[in-house]
Amino acid sequence: MRSLVTGVTGYIGGRLVPELLDAGHEVRCMVRSAGRLRDQPWASQVEVAQADAADAEQAARALEGIDVVYYLIHTMGGGSDFAAADREAATTFAAACERAGVRRVVYLGGLAPDEKLSPHMSSRVEVGEIFLRSSVPAVVLRAAVIIGSGSASFEMLRYLTERLPVMTTPRWVGTRTQPIAIRDVLRYLVAWASVEGEVNRSFDIGGPDVLTYADMMRVYAEVAGLPRRLIIPVPLLSPGLSSHWVGLVTPVPAGLARPLVESLRNEAVCGEHDIARYVEDPPGGLVGLRRAVELALQRIKEAKVITRWSSASVPGAPSDPLPTDPDWAGGSLYVDARARRVDAAPEVLWAVVEAVGGEVGWYSLPLAWRLRGLLDRLVGGVGLRRGRRDPRRLWVGDSVDFWRVEEVERGRLLRLRAEMRLPGLAWLEMRVLTHRGETVYGQRAIFHPHGLAGHLYWWAIAPFHGLIFGPMLRNVARAAERGGLPESGLFPAAPGAFRDGGPKDAVPT
Template identity: 85%
Template structure:
């Protein structure tokens, strides 16, 4: 396996392991895969694809090779570098007696191609022309969280309810779900027939890029997007526009934009002769987007933001994905040492809300409750079931208890009216023998209004959350909390806990308020 540190490779390795294969990963530095969850289950060979001697050692005893190397960055010589690496690697495969090379390329029609698509086509042909049988799978846009092309679609759709767009939004393409891509790749390790050809692979839907943005908006619960194509934006200008609107780097956006100028529709489905379609058929765009998105239904949302480092499916983000992958999530995280026992701190945490208040500004609390009721929300009417104890499913003012780990963690999910999803997490920690109070608020915005909401309330976070941090610590230090303290202990607006993925900084006292994309 080459490219094991990349988007496809990082997801393909565990699929191959699950299928019973022994896997050796070839990387330039072993540190690139050290933090992968499967790192201890594979062999790692350090080699540069342009160094024949190193590649020879890496391929010793190998049966099937997956070649997933491709330069996506800028620079004038990327095509020459790709050509040199593929030529060197193909020759090494011949010397090693490899049974099959599997290469994932790009789907594009014959004719004028973008420089990056031309390079990928050339690399595929190098392997097809070698003495080792090769299978070249040609895919268009891959739909899965972490895929650069999907992340570009996600951010453009979420952040722009009205957009003037280049003409490439009218180009037809045939996207494919990451699960189907991996299914094809894994299957070719076991196909016994000798095959040396390319195959087009795509999902069941053929759409324009504008169509895909509309499908994404519908699945994500956004209002219908108004898309106005204009003929003025060149690929260079388009990539800078994408870089401005989204966190996808302009250097990466350019090859993606350039490829969108070419129609990418499958011309055949011959791959099904060797790898039959699954019983339920290939995954359509709508279902692929659902799998790639953070679920917004109550039953599915529970710990999605907090468990991103332990993906459960190929369409989930991996910890090694780029920092901008996975959508926009905002975080306010703080921590403070407390001169009290963990039990004393937990008593304060578990009794929070209701008559105990939120240990911040009472007037802000009441105003936020009134604002929520004014737009049809629950406001402050519910209080809490028990002044001292909480269980999963309890209501606490306009929060819902999502998780309780006695003595350690209380996680609340907001049920006030918000343009997104919000959580408030309170932790009792121990560090070097000291008790530490950890507090973080997380927000997953929905559409442009969600981003505007976050930035409108974030200036108040130091006042609200900083005061809450200090007062919770002080309450623990002064003894067990009374079930009905004076209202002067106050309450900050939980709506300002609006924020979603990432972890608090460590230390005696720390605070960070930042977007995590």
């Protein structure tokens, strides 16, 4: 089966392509700029058609030889003419599908009740009707809130719940909705590439749970291990004010928050489950909200950290982050990144890196590290008492004071995960790099906050980063430039053991 996926740089499209490939389908991706797919790991496995859905000639070329089309284009932000632009694109593309002899169009829209709708939800309904009126059989899947890391609806839920232990909220938090896990959405989409017969209708799709938005925030808090949230609805907040409030509290842009907020005014509960006649429910049933949130947070719980969730590699599950997700997706991640050229061979620098902790210490302000260890022990943590089992070599799983070795790429990367008591997850990365033939030491402190306490913790200690991580950067480099570890194998972990040399030019990691 030959499938064309539009909107491939979006949240659903970027996750649908690898699912279709895994199911054995031939995939062509339609995108306005082919360069945007260049770094996708699956780019070599698909055809790329550079086209605009509103351009009839370009659309015709993209549709040649295609059996099933996935239309995943819809404007979320933008000005007042977004509905006209969506109408024009859908009308032009539907006509192109007719001329190309496409067997089926699959469109993912929104779950809308029979009442006054927001402009964006009305536009989604209109686009679905355009395809249903076409001579090409169309399947319109209507979903409410989609739960998965990177989904705008889920990210808004995530940030509101994590950042506000007590919140005064608009009355739409009491509106009932039927969320659906991203893996169930993708399962439905992929299945329609193979369903036989001419089906031309819409289907409501949702998970097994029907609950209010306030209930969803409480479930998220429970799964994330946050204290129960106190939610106080305030009926005076309009959608416009609500969207600005969401934009203030969360990194979700206000222009994107507004259509999300407006859609939450309407109850979004499935009126039927007819899709089960064509696509059977999985053996274990559809994914419930609690499990969907667990899957969306699993990457963090497994402590596999990356620079930003938006620069992750292709995930192992649909709920994971993707490179095409926006910068605000995936939760907060604070990073203190530093780099410095080193006048030493890479292997000498690596020896210094691998010796960190234990008797050698942390290459900066030993007293501060000892105080942090003492504080950790006072609150029931492990402190610095564990040291390390080998003064020169580290292996994955080793303990290093109050850190655990999470990753070792011998000669290149040491990643430590914090095991001290923290309101979040923390990592320390030390890298040996080369830049234009020169040795470079790269260092990153990374923190994923847990609730409001985590954010406050980061900003409380941020002023001290220059005192801790700045000298650490310089002293690691200085130790390598002095020849690395002496024959005794240890540097003294005492104040003044490492003296700053002259300034070095920093280079980006």
